[in-house]
Amino acid sequence: MELNYKIVFSRRKTLTITVERDRSVVVTAPTGTSPQKIHQIVxxxxxxxxxxxxxAQKYNPLPHPPGKELITGESLLYLGRxxxxxLVEGSGEIRFEQKFIVPRMLANKSPALRNWFIARAEDKILPRVAMHAKNLGVKFKEAKIGYGKYRWGSCTPSDNVILNWRLIKSPMFVIDYVLVHELAHLIEQNHTPRFWNIVRVQIPAMEKAKAWLLKNGVLLEQDL
Incomplete structure (x- = not known):
């Protein structure tokens, strides 16, 4: 059976193989590595x-329901709850006061609430990257909020940390786990026992966080 995979070249010194949550395979190889060498390792x-x-944590895209409707009485997931x-009359912005207060004129504009989540992700998630990097003793180039669907986070070959905006729906201990997971790749590129020990020391609730993502990943993937 032929194995399909994507190759990404980087300035890192070792070759790594990653199986994404949508079952796609990504090979990150040092620049200049021959296709024959990559094929041999794969x-x-x-x-x-x-x-x-x-x-079990890998799966093909499932047919999701249409998602949440912006109607009074519906609920949305935010920071794990x-x-x-x-819905309220008039114009203005979306507000959060232990409930989502949404001007009715925005109810049919799906990007409005998504943009609210993205802004909260930038405010609440990005500052924690520097905090965890300091605790780990590593340096990253830049932290960004990303818009993918099947990766909660990534550490790029140029040492940028990218976090999925959908993470803002999950509890903070899950967010911290994903942040530390990506930053730990600056120390250990592969998922070796050493890698998992590094993450576990920083995030004692690591297994709980992994279980939460396994159970709720499909819900996070919905735009709302």
Whole structure:
């Protein structure tokens, strides 16, 4: 069976293989690595790759329901809890006061609430990257909020940390786990026992966070 994979070249010194949550395979290789060498390494790890693609946490896109409707009485997930939506008359901005107060004129404009979540992600998630980097003793180039669907975070070959805006729906201990997970790749590029020990020391609730993402990942993937 032919194994399809995407190759990304980087200035890092070692080759890594990642199986994404949508089952796609990404090979990050040092610049200049020959295609033959990459193919040889991928072939040697084929059994491991197939096992990973069959893992319960990996899945193909599922047919989601249309998502939340912006109507009074509906609820939205924010920082791990569901909060009620209340539509109000008039114009203005979306407000959060232990419930989502949404001007009725924005109710049919789906980007409005998504943009609110993205802004909260920038305010609440990005500052924590520097805090965790200091605790780990690592340096990153830039932290950004990303718009992908099947990766909660990534650490790029240029040492940028990218976090999915959908993470703002999850509890803070889950957000911290994802941040530390990505930053730990600046110390250990592969998911070795050493890597997981680094993450676990910083995030004692690591297994709880992984279980939360496994259970609620599909909900996070919805735009609302």
């Amino acid at each position: 072939e040697s790890r084929k059994l491991w790759i197939y096992e990973k693609t069959r893992h 569901n909060y009620r939506i209340e």
